Amino acid sequence: MRRLFNPMNLAALGFALLLLMAWQLLADAHLISPIFFPSPLRSLAVLQHRLADGSLWLPLAATGLRMTIGWLLASAIGVVLGAAIGSSRFARDLLDPTLEFIRPLPASAVIPVAILFLGLSNAMSVTVIAFGAIWPVLLASVHGFSSVPPELANVSQVLGFGRADFLRKVAFPSALPDIVAGLRVSLAIALILAVVTEMQSSLPGLGWDIFSAQRFYRSADLYAGLVILALLGFAANHLILLLEWRVLRWRNLRT
Amino acid sequence: MRRYLVGAMIPVAFLIGWEASTRTGLLTLESLSRPSDILMAGYAALRDGSLLLATMQTCETALLGLAIAAIAGIVIGAVLGLSSTAERIIGPTIEALRPIPAIAFMPLALMMFGFGVGLEASIVAYACVWPILIVTIAAVRAVEGRLLDVAAVLELPVWKKMAKIVLPAAFARINVGLRIAAAISLVVAVTVEIVLNPRGLGYRLILAEQSLEIGLMWAQLVWLCLLGYVLNLLLSRLGRGSTPVWRPL
Amino acid sequence: MQPLRKDLAAARPIGAEVPALSIRNLAVRFGARAILDAIDLDVREGEFLCIVGSSGSGKTTLLRVLAGLASLAEGKVLFEGAEISGPSRDRAIIFQDYSKALLPWRTVRGNVALSLEARNVPAKEQDAIIDALLAKMGLSPSRTQFPGQLSGGMQQRVQIARCLAQDPKLLLMDEPFGALDAMTRQTLQDEILQLAAEKQITTIFITHDLEEAIYLGDRVVVLGRSPATVVESVEIELPRPRNQLTTREDGRFLAYRHRLFELLAHECGPQSLQRGGQG
Secondary structure, eight states, rough: OOTTTTTHHHHHHHHHHHHHHHHHHHHHHSSSOOOOOOHHHHHHHHHHHHHHHTTTTHHHHHHHHHHHHHHHHHHHHHHHHHHHHHHHHHHHHHHHHHHHHHSSSGGGGHHHHHHHHHSSHHHHHHHHHHHHHHHHHHHHHHHHHHHHHHHHHHHHHHHHHHHIIIIIIHHHHHHHHHHHHHHHHHHHHHHHHHHHHHHHHOSSSSHHHHHHHTTTTTTHHHHHHHHHHHHHHHHHHHHHHHHHHHTTTHHHHHO | HHHHHHHHHHHHHHHHHHHHHHHTTSSTTTTTHHHHHHHHHHHHHHHHHHHHHHHHHHHHHHHHHHHHHHHHHHHHHHHHOOOHHHHHHHHHHHHHHHTTTGGGHHHHHHHHSSSSHHHHHHHHHHHHHHHHHHHHHHHHHHHHHHHHHHHHHOOOOOOHHIIIIIIIHHHHHHHHHHHHHHHHHHHHHHHHHHHOOSHHHHHHHHHHHTOOOOOHHHHHHHHHHHHHHHHHHHHHHHHTTTTTTSSOO | OOOOOOOOHSSSSSSSOOOOOOEEEEEEEEEEEEEEEEEEEEEEETTTEEEEEESSSSSHHHHHHHHTTSSSSSEEEEEEEEESSSSSSTTEOOSOOOHHHHOOOOOOHHHHHHHHHHOOOHHHHHHHHHHHHHHHTGGGGGGOGGGGSSHHHHHHHHHHHHHHHOOOOOEHHHHHHTTHHHHHHHHHHHHHHHHHHHHOOOEEESSOOOHHHHHSSSSSEOSSSSOEEEEEEEEEOOOOOOTHHHHSSSSSHHHHHHHHHHHHHHHHHHGGGGGOOOO
């Protein structure tokens, strides 16, 4: 507890509060346009109000759900493909050029194509999210699976493990630290793409919420949406950190 | 040689299969078009200059945003890197802002700037400033202590210390951050154009989709792939060649 | 001075004994470069054979061939009368870099269990076998720890335990104590001797440390410079059980050391360049 309240942390808090106060004062003195920069107090009030009447929970859940499903899809495909490419020279030669060509494409550029095939639907959103979120996981998996120490591979050979057992007992756990790092980045991208697809397609969610707030110049609602979005991103990131801590316990227990 | 042949297998098979199925009626033309039509649409767009114009628009906005992010990121990063007190005080506020995706600010930027370059460049700048900032802080912190001592003994004022000692020493690492940001800048610029801004490649892409010019849409996608690929190639070449003549001791 | 070569096949007492391991005219090449050449070697059942040689002389390559992890260009290797083809649980290999040969995400128990899983030992029986092995290697207190939490010596013990859990008929050890401090090395040397005496497993032990080789082995084989051949094979007739103090002070120990040192110095010296211009 004492660590939390040390002078530095208090100073940091003070700085943030100072900024907010300055914002509030500027708003009160009408030095900044209330349209673009509603005072923090008013934004807070709106936030509270919307949390209370539940109008923020639905968009939050919708965005969270899309993000999660798209991310899970991307992770599953990414790990499987990464395992194939990372452990088989042939698979790598076969898939690498094609993947290298598609990779630089901004995921959002796929949106028009997805709309063409899937309309303005959740399926479209999830597909775009998966397309964008797959790359960090894929690259991390390829790296992880191709850096299994040769001694471990030898041990597996001597013990007589077949390919399946090798992947399951040796290669995958060995690649896990890299994979989890990739999962974290993928989740961040999944959130971004969820918001983008919502803005593009008016699907109910935080993205659309923020977008329509702008339409009607309800800037306080806009800020409220941003705050909730930040919290969602923060929570998602921390969930992964927790997962990482549990799954990779053995890394933290160094002598 | 064998590697190239194997690698070409999927794209070639894909293209041939695609062309064949559309010609034999296995796949309908509506959303898919044909590789040959796409090629022709792409060629036409290049010829009439629309593709190149859009590319220039996207690139110049991305570059503008990147430049703003670079200046802000390096300056703030250097300050925070040199003064750990400043970093401890301002840091948490920055960390709180970081998880908000840049594109979430699009509506806000729209309110402030209206449609156009400002909207896009501001979002690009916001997105790009983070990798540059983080890398700069780390790079400045890693500057050899003795160099800073030299600066102190020479009684250099802050800005001279920055320009003559700190930044050159941190250059190589900051470069990495700049390259990451450059890749991000293109992606974000195109995203803003797709969702909002009636300008550049992203906008053209959405236009083609909405007016059902499917061949053109696919052609533009391929063009985007090429653009990104070339950009990445350039950046990695820059990365390899950017080890300066001097090396850290 | 011509390098000495002894006809090793003739040096063996001609009896009804089939050697556990038989290497005939083994040659290994890496591309165009010859690493090993014309290796002829017989290893008796239960023998503790030490191989010494200058660094880069192909000792590790030889071991890997015996483990079935490297392929030979010429010649053949017979284990228990049958030609080997690829790795097998019967021929366990212990690597020098123990940190890379253990599964860092499994506990000590889990690492040893890996071998039992490979042998399809049912889960219920695994615990008993593992606990016995851990007790023998002095690893019982570390049962639930991860390799990352253990010292170098302990990690190497875990590797040895895992190899023993394979129930091997041949133990191949590649400079296993090379990365450890002197005290730990001596402790482990005695432990390995105890194990070898108890289990009577044929063991091939690679080291660059002459004294270690003499201390441990029934026989020491010297490998020459690349492309390596067997330069000499020296029977070590020192009493067992060996003792760190008395054995190392024994006159014969010093004589063996002298001889082997001479041989190695000769092999590593500039004269070795004369041999076919290689090296």
